[in-house]
Amino acid sequence: MAGSGKTSFVKKFSSYLYDKQDNPYVINLDPACRDVPYLVNVDIRNTVNYKEVMKQYKLGPNGGIVTSLNLFSTKFSQLIELLDILSKNTSNLCILDTPGQIEVFTWSASGQIITEALASIYPTVLIFVVDIVRSTNPVTFMSNMLYACSIMYKYKLPIIVVLNKIDIVNHKYAIEWMQDFEVFQEALEADSSYISNLTRSMSLALDEFYSTLKVVGFSSVSGEGTEELLQLIKLAGEDYEKNYRVEWIRLRDEKAKSEQLEKARKLKSVLKEEGLGSAVALVTEVGIGREVADIYLKHPANESSDDSEGEETPFKPADKTMKESFMKFLQRHKEKNIEQKNTMSNPTTSGTSDLTSPGPSTS
Numbered sequence: 001m002a003g004s005g006k007t008s009f010v011k012k013f014s015s016y017l018y019d020k021q022d023n024p025y026v027i028n029l030d031p032a033c034r035d036v037p038y039l040v041n042v043d044i045r046n047t048v049n050y051k052e053v054m055k056q057y058k059l060g061p062n063g064g065i066v067t068s069l070n071l072f073s074t075k076f077s078q079l080i081e082l083l084d085i086l087s088k089n090t091s092n093l094c095i096l097d098t099p100g101q102i103e104v105f106t107w108s109a110s111g112q113i114i115t116e117a118l119a120s121i122y123p124t125v126l127i128f129v130v131d132i133v134r135s136t137n138p139v140t141f142m143s144n145m146l147y148a149c150s151i152m153y154k155y156k157l158p159i160i161v162v163l164n165k166i167d168i169v170n171h172k173y174a175i176e177w178m179q180d181f182e183v184f185q186e187a188l189e190a191d192s193s194y195i196s197n198l199t200r201s202m203s204l205a206l207d208e209f210y211s212t213l214k215v216v217g218f219s220s221v222s223g224e225g226t227e228e229l230l231q232l233i234k235l236a237g238e239d240y241e242k243n244y245r246v247e248w249i250r251l252r253d254e255k256a257k258s259e260q261l262e263k264a265r266k267l268k269s270v271l272k273e274e275g276l277g278s279a280v281a282l283v284t285e286v287g288i289g290r291e292v293a294d295i296y297l298k299h300p301a302n303e304s305s306d307d308s309e310g311e312e313t314p315f316k317p318a319d320k321t322m323k324e325s326f327m328k329f330l331q332r333h334k335e336k337n338i339e340q341k342n343t344m345s346n347p348t349t350s351g352t353s354d355l356t357s358p359g360p361s362t363s
């Protein structure tokens with residue numbers, strides 16, 4: 001819940017753990033917060049500039065937060081790698097502070113990716129911080145509880161409701177409302193509006209939710225309720241192992257099995273189903289006859305070279321014509337040379353040879 005004191009809660013709770021030498025690993029996932037008043041190990045603001053995202057994508061504040069978270073979630077595997085290294089050396093708590101608006105984190109794609117990525121590896125517990133000062137009205141209280149209920153049903157993870165600011169208002173009234181249906185009904189009597197009628201029927205439906213809900217009063221100023229909260233976190237961790245983890249493993253195995261079955265079914269249909277044409281026998285035996293060798297070993301480069309039996313390839317007609325023409329040319333050249341020699345020895349015949357002797361053939 002926005003303004004319920006989440007940041008103050010993380011500050012108080014983490015400083016308590018630091019004091020106990022139980023150093024937590026703290027991650028801030030709120031890109032829009034101005035200051036982070038606690039020791040933070042990973043801060044989304046170091047990865048994504050929320051204001052720049054708003055400017056570049058022309059978004060309002062909520063759109064900017066959602067988009068920043070989307071961008072951050074694409075790098076979340078790197079954070080998981082970091083947590084992996086860390087979890088090998090320590091079993092300390094990792095605390096994530098999320099943006100307050102429920103639609104921005106809980107009901108957003110990145111919120112789901114981040115939560116489910118963590119829950120698939122580590123025991124994960126949700127903490128829903130309620131401003132007990134602003135919940136004294138039974139209808140407001142019911143609305144807050146419906147929020148908590150919706151988050152629990154969405155993620156199916158153990159949830160702890162932290163009734164914050166008990167240094168201002170004692171949370172006793174809220175505990176009574178949750179434990180005793182009649183007391184809550186009495187509180188509702190004062191309100192005869194339509195909403196109140198709806199709340200009456202809703203309260204009946206929520207009775208079961210209350211019976212399993214882990215609730216603790218807390219003060220982010222004084223730190224009251226911290227020990228009780230730690231006990232509840234331990235119990236919720238056990239719940240995670242008994243219920244969420246077991247169910248997660250079952251679903252994972254079921255998915256793997258159905259994928260395998262689907263793969264086998266597809267393979268079978270490729271092999272057997274009609275519409276693939278008639279079967280063609282595979283060549284299982286190759287004879288050593290010439291025809292096979294001719295098909296596979298013949299190559300244009302073999303045309304002018306010796307064949308496998310050592311015989312020279314005979315001249316083709318075109319080659320023969322060329323040879324004859326060349327021989328004729330050589331003959332004429334020879335005759336011309338003889339004529340020139342004769343002319344030199346008998347100058348009176350000069351000039352006639354050029355007119356009578358034919359030039360080289362161009363054929």
Ligand SMILES: Nc1nc2c(ncn2[C@@H]2O[C@H](COP(=O)(O)OP(=O)(O)OP(=O)(O)O)[C@@H](O)[C@H]2O)c(=O)[nH]1
Pocket residue numbers: 001002003004005006007008009030033099100101164165166167168218219220221222
């Ligand atoms: N007295 C008292 N004041 C508290 C307590 N927790 C938080 N506050 C005050 O409540 C106001 C809101 O607290 P934040 O911690 O900023 O609340 P938030 O839920 O992180 O706010 P957003 O991030 O804006 O949703 C601040 O003025 C706090 O000082 C508490 O336990 N007791």
